[in-house]
Amino acid sequence: xxxxxxxxxxxxxxxxxxxxxxxxxxxxxxxxxxxxxxxxxxxxxxxxxxxxxxxxxxxxxxxxxxxxxxxxxxxxxxxxxxxxxxxxxxxxxxxxxxxxxxxxxxxxxxxxxxxxxxxxxxxxxxxxxxxxxxxxxxxxxxxxxxxxxxxxxxxxxxxxxxxxxxxxxxxxxxxxxxxxxxxxxxxxxxxxxxxxxxxxxxxxxxxxxxxxxxxxxxxxxxxxxxx
Amino acid sequence: xxxxxxxxxxxxxxxxxxxxxxxxxxxxxxxxxxxxxxxxxxxxxxxxxxxxxxxxxxxxxxxxxxxxxxxxxxxxxxxxxxxxxxxxxxxxxxxxxxxxxxxxxxxxxxxxxxxxxxxxxxxxxxxxxxxxxxxxxxxxxxxxxxxxxxxxxxxxxxxxxxxxxxxxxxxxxxxxxxxxxxxxxxxxxxxxxxxxxxxxxxxxx
Numbered sequence: 001x002x003x004x005x006x007x008x009x010x011x012x013x014x015x016x017x018x019x020x021x022x023x024x025x026x027x028x029x030x031x032x033x034x035x036x037x038x039x040x041x042x043x044x045x046x047x048x049x050x051x052x053x054x055x056x057x058x059x060x061x062x063x064x065x066x067x068x069x070x071x072x073x074x075x076x077x078x079x080x081x082x083x084x085x086x087x088x089x090x091x092x093x094x095x096x097x098x099x100x101x102x103x104x105x106x107x108x109x110x111x112x113x114x115x116x117x118x119x120x121x122x123x124x125x126x127x128x129x130x131x132x133x134x135x136x137x138x139x140x141x142x143x144x145x146x147x148x149x150x151x152x153x154x155x156x157x158x159x160x161x162x163x164x165x166x167x168x169x170x171x172x173x174x175x176x177x178x179x180x181x182x183x184x185x186x187x188x189x190x191x192x193x194x195x196x197x198x199x200x201x202x203x204x205x206x207x208x209x210x211x212x213x214x215x216x217x218x219x220x221x222x223x224x225x226x227x
Numbered sequence: 228x229x230x231x232x233x234x235x236x237x238x239x240x241x242x243x244x245x246x247x248x249x250x251x252x253x254x255x256x257x258x259x260x261x262x263x264x265x266x267x268x269x270x271x272x273x274x275x276x277x278x279x280x281x282x283x284x285x286x287x288x289x290x291x292x293x294x295x296x297x298x299x300x301x302x303x304x305x306x307x308x309x310x311x312x313x314x315x316x317x318x319x320x321x322x323x324x325x326x327x328x329x330x331x332x333x334x335x336x337x338x339x340x341x342x343x344x345x346x347x348x349x350x351x352x353x354x355x356x357x358x359x360x361x362x363x364x365x366x367x368x369x370x371x372x373x374x375x376x377x378x379x380x381x382x383x384x385x386x387x388x389x390x391x392x393x394x395x396x397x398x399x400x401x402x403x404x405x406x407x408x409x410x411x412x413x414x415x416x417x418x419x420x421x422x423x424x425x426x427x428x429x430x431x432x
Contacts, residue, residue, distance in 0.1 A: 005330065012327040023315035023354075084309025091275055093301040095332045227278055 012103035058187035112144030145191035156221035233283035261430030267413035310367035314356035
């Protein structure tokens, strides 16, 4: 299998999923709105106590990001499963690993990147400093692909099951814990004025691990789901 | 050459078929018939490699299809009962993306002419959800024109097609067979094909 055809397949898959996401804009927007609203509810309910808001900001934003990324997981493979496209994907000459990577990448572009981009604006409500806002956005940039990668395993395992949505949450949320700890930890560190680098590096390491192992696990789960 | 020896299919706790044997030579056509639930789709999915046989094996050119892996994917085209057509995409986009998935890249000019040949002239820019069932099938079948694979596996391929489309599909299959291709087709309709070797496999319930 030549490198060029592998690359072009990746490109085609990403392009296809982005086109589909654009045609179903409402789905994408709902994830983003969910994130914005959940994060904004806390300052409204706690009141203008800057100290308290500042100390809870990392946890609130990160938990909201986890929940928002759960929302779109159910759709990752379900549509392709129902109309038979997934079967075709298993039958392509290219490795399934690659197709999974392309799908997760496209899903991250439409659901993860917007969260990271909008997070500094939401962070202002918590009275975070400029440096901390930057760390928040960076931590989400590194962390959301991990959420998408790990989530894809859960999505593949629960494919075609009734009540799959709740099951995904039970399967995947425990695996999200390291991402939550390092992501929120980075922002925390920045708030108390120490370097966030250690936590961000650990988050990067988790991303590297997830990049290697999760597409492989997802491919195996898809094969089982489609038998 | 496709060869099945002693295939057995078990779904849940039901045995659908066992001791199933056939040999399909280049240019050969195999029609699968049988009542609903007799295992036609399961057999086709088995030939694809999507479903592992409970017993027995499938050989392509003498090698087990599971040992061939992705190499085997390059020789087959499977058109399932579910057509893999996206409602939100246009007919043209559907054809381009599904061909790309098969490993054949085409751009819009050939895609338009192929869709025209499939009787969808002037409708190639419409989202597929606006098309009728039969027209959606035609979009899915357009893949057969693009692909240059040896082995075609078609599941209930004539469903909701009109007379002209049936003739068109039959001529596509005939061309494919005369070029040394193989085809396994599950259907309830009578097939009138000028194939050099025509086999029929009746699955009992």
